[in-house]
Amino acid sequence: MRILIVGAGGVGTAITRIAARRPFFDHMVVADYDLPRAKAAVAALGDRAARFTPARVDAADARAVTALLAEHRCDVLLNATDPRFVLPLFEAALAAGADYLDMAMSMSRPHPDRPYEEVGVKLGDEQFARAGEWAERGRLALVGMGVEPGLADVFARYAADELFDEIEEIGIRDGGNLTVDGYDFAPSFSIWTTIEECLNPPLVYEKERGWYTTEPFSEPEIFDFPDGIGPVECVNVEHEEVVLVPRWIPAQRVTFKYGLGEDFIGTLKTLHALGVDRTEPVAVMTDRGEARVSPRDVVAAVLPDPAALGDRMHGKTCAGTWVKGVKDGRAREVYLYHVVDNEWSMREYGSQAVVWQTAVNPVIALELMATGVWKGAGVLGPEAFEPRPFLDLLVEYGSPWGLREQ
Amino acid sequence: MRILIVGAGGVGTAITRIAARRPFFDHMVVADYDLPRAKAAVAALGDRAARFTPARVDAADARAVTALLAEHRCDVLLNATDPRFVLPLFEAALAAGADYLDMAMSMSRPHPDRPYEEVGVKLGDEQFARAGEWAERGRLALVGMGVEPGLADVFARYAADELFDEIEEIGIRDGGNLTVDGYDFAPSFSIWTTIEECLNPPLVYEKERGWYTTEPFSEPEIFDFPDGIGPVECVNVEHEEVVLVPRWIPAQRVTFKYGLGEDFIGTLKTLHALGVDRTEPVAVMTDRGEARVSPRDVVAAVLPDPAALGDRMHGKTCAGTWVKGVKDGRAREVYLYHVVDNEWSMREYGSQAVVWQTAVNPVIALELMATGVWKGAGVLGPEAFEPRPFLDLLVEYGSPWGLREQ
Incomplete structure (x- = not known):
């Protein structure tokens, strides 16, 4: 390969x-x-x-x-x-x-009239529209194959295959306790992407209703993350899993919630109120004369590069899939998760935790494609493939996953 | 002239x-x-x-x-x-x-080691350093001649000349009840200047201690503004009056407090935490290739031009000078003030209230210079001149001032 x-x-x-x-x-x-x-x-x-x-x-x-x-x-x-x-x-x-x-899909566009109720163009719509061509040519587009989306979708498929007979809700839940020394504000992942996903109308899937949207930061809940991270307030955020999971896995409801924390939400709201989250260029004076720049690019340029902050970062990040349903006639609730400790990822790879956790998953997927374990044609999400070999390789790569019965 | x-x-x-x-x-x-x-x-x-x-x-x-x-x-x-x-x-x-x-003086630079305790380069220092040359050439630099600084300094001189025998404190207090239809965030004055004055360490003068600085937004107090505006929370802000007033008027203490409101303070703090208040250029991609832009210029470019918002603005702005001291052996406290109603300034001049209130004062000063009523040489603040003719012209210009005994 x-x-x-x-x-x-x-x-x-x-x-x-x-x-x-x-x-x-x-x-x-x-x-x-x-x-x-x-x-x-x-x-x-x-x-x-x-x-x-x-x-x-x-x-x-x-x-x-x-x-x-x-x-x-x-x-x-x-x-x-x-x-x-x-x-x-x-x-x-x-x-x-x-x-x-x-590791992220084609961008969404909000509904022109009712952005916080109805979907417009969804994440990935423009890729799925081309699925026929990929299938005809026998080529595979494996989309959303990072950690979230990615590993989270593999967890969902694993739960559906091995842990549940019926699924009521699949909720991706992401949280951590990372801190960065010496910065008032230092996002642990690309601020461009973080603004995009957090300020777009969050997406929810329900079997009866289909996909719909809400106001940003809706339905706050406290989720208790494993491995010493503890409780973090999570809110709805637009994310690919809500598009991908229902295409392959029968579930009554699919959500994505991100543990942003109150300060981070406040900062994003202020960026939005000011309009500096915008991507449409504005005219401004530069050292090369008047030029047009995207305000969001300027925000990203001002903030420290999250990939370079590993040495000043402390704590763990957790990605996972909470599933509620029925197994053998009894109610069941599990959280399938993957935790990376920044100290470990820095020592082993010189990469900070959030970035490393995103990066390991497409490498595993490539290995499964190279060895012929995962094969297919068309535009497919991670939940279209056998989850076991993926989860086994994750352990072999030195970064085990966990299962918590709730 | x-x-x-x-x-x-x-x-x-x-x-x-x-x-x-x-x-x-x-x-x-x-x-x-x-x-x-x-x-x-x-x-x-x-x-x-x-x-x-x-x-x-x-x-x-x-x-x-x-x-x-x-x-x-x-x-x-x-x-x-x-x-x-x-x-x-x-x-x-x-x-x-x-x-x-x-209407604003040469810029300050914070103290390199103790920015929130000691002054570095003060507002206007670089202008006062040249005062000798201006005096030698017989030319006048009348500095800080807007509303604040400007009219506020004229009020201080008027209080010292006519209303007090001894002055304990002179506190400039600025507040209003302006709102702008249709905007989440729309500053009523140049955001570039507002960021500069609000995020620099605020300056305080005390006779015994000289000039010193504090943390931004320090010493919040509720000040009751006249003419139906009512109580507004005001905080210390760096402003020229604190530099100018003590040079000509004996007072135990001089302060400047701005009625920013909680939301505005929160927004400024977020801008600062992100670093988009900075003026030092960052490299970013533009339609003319990679170029260097000042993040604060981008914030200003994204926000609506405050001068163009008069039609959507409602309410009044108040600038004034609160003075506490002794007259004829008795304690006295007054607030000398000037209020502009946006509806009036838009109707009469097509200019929004804050901008008009700043603009009227240098025109009056020019008229006093043209008619020989105000004359001098060197670098002088508004409090170096007779206040009465100025205040009388303000009335003649159709925009009377007020005095409230506290």
Whole structure:
């Protein structure tokens, strides 16, 4: 297997470090808009760098990406950029006859009149619309294959296959107790993506009603996270699992809640009230004369790079899937989860916990594709595949998962 | 008198409208970086535009401003830009042998080690350092001549001259009940300046201790504003009056408190925690390639122009000077104040209340200079001059002031 990874940011860099220890692939091209960043990711692999080649590419330029796939005879494109680049990369892989993986899906657009009640364009709609072409060409687009979405969807499939006869609700719940020394405000993941998912209308699925939306930060609940993290207030957030899970798993209700905390919610609300969360460019004076910039890009440029904060970070992050239903005629409730301790991920991989937790999952998926354990054609979510081999590899990668009966 | 006004923003435009009704000057050149903005200000004067000429100038370019002063044979430069341009305009006027007025003084820099206890470079320090040159050349730099600083300083001098034998404290208190329809967050004055004054360490003067600083938003108090505005929570803010008043008026203590309100304070704190209040440029992608932009300029570009919100604004703004001391052996406490109702300023001048209230004061000062009532040389604050003629002209301009015994 020859892989092109596009995006050598925090997650992309962690992917190279995890993949470098596994023999399943022949070569990985590490491409970024910023060539020195791609080179730095490869150089950091030290004596494990032989199978890696840095390259420069603009993820927005589908033709250039297709050419790069051909040039390096890559079988698969792994998208490790932010969600703005999903569609050009998805197109580029299809045009090159390569398989494709991403960790976030094509972007949503709110309903024009009733944004906080009805769905407009949902996450991934523009990818699923092309599913026929992928199936016809016998190529696989494995979408939403990070941790959330990704591992969370694998957990949902595992619960449906092995733990429940009937499922009432599947609720992805994400929380942690990470702190960053020396910063008033330092998000532990891409602020661009965090703003996008938290300020869009949250999505809920109900079997009777279908998909619908709510006001941001709705339905707060306290969820008790395992492994010493403890109770965290979680709120509804727009996320791919709510789109993916109901397509493959019968459940009465699917939700996603994020443990943002009161301060973080307040900050996001202020960004929104000011309008600096916007992506539409505004005219401003620069050292190159008046130019148009996206306010959200400026917020991201001002904040510290979350991938670079691992040394100042303390605590754990938890991703997981809470499932409520019936097994053998009795009510059952479980939380399937994966915890990463920042101290461990920094020591083992030099990657901070949130970034490492996202990165390990597409590497496992690639290994399952390379070994033929996971195969398929079309646009498929992680819950379309056998969950056991995935969960076993996660343990083999040194990062076990857990199950808590509630 | 021939006047060059630099800056055709909200305050500059209101100045042209107020000045156009007064016969005391011969000509006013209205200059801005953005020539269409200067032309629009002049065009809006209609049949009163004959004494006005629009021009283009970069306020940061002292040589160009000096040349413009010479070209139009101007006697005085009125600076209506933001505080970044105080020094080049101050220099330009001196080089051209013109008098100079501004409404905000040269910028402060916090103490390098103890920013919230000791002063570093104070507001206006860099202007007062040049006072000798101005005095030698017989030219007047009348600094801080808006409403606050400006009218507030005139009130302080009036209190010292006519209302008190001894003064314990002079406290500038600014508050209002303005609201703006249709906006989650819409500052009523330049957000660039508001961030600058509110996030810098607030300045306090005490006779025994001299000038010192505190944490931002310190010493909250409820101040009851007149004319139906009512009680507003006010906090310490860095402002020129605290520098100016003690130079000319003996008082035990001088403070400035601004009625920001809890929401506004929360928003400013969030801007600061994120770092988007910063002026140092960051690199970001633009439609002209990667360029360096000041995050605070982006915040200002995203927010609505406060000068353009008059039609959606409701309520009144109050600026004033609270004085506590002794008269004829008895304790006395007064609040000298000036209230502008947005409905009135919009109807009479098409200018919103805060902008109009700032703009009227330098026009009155220019009239007093033109008629020889106010004269002097050096770098002088408003409290260096006779207050009565100023307060009488304010009434004549149709906008009376008030006195409340507490």
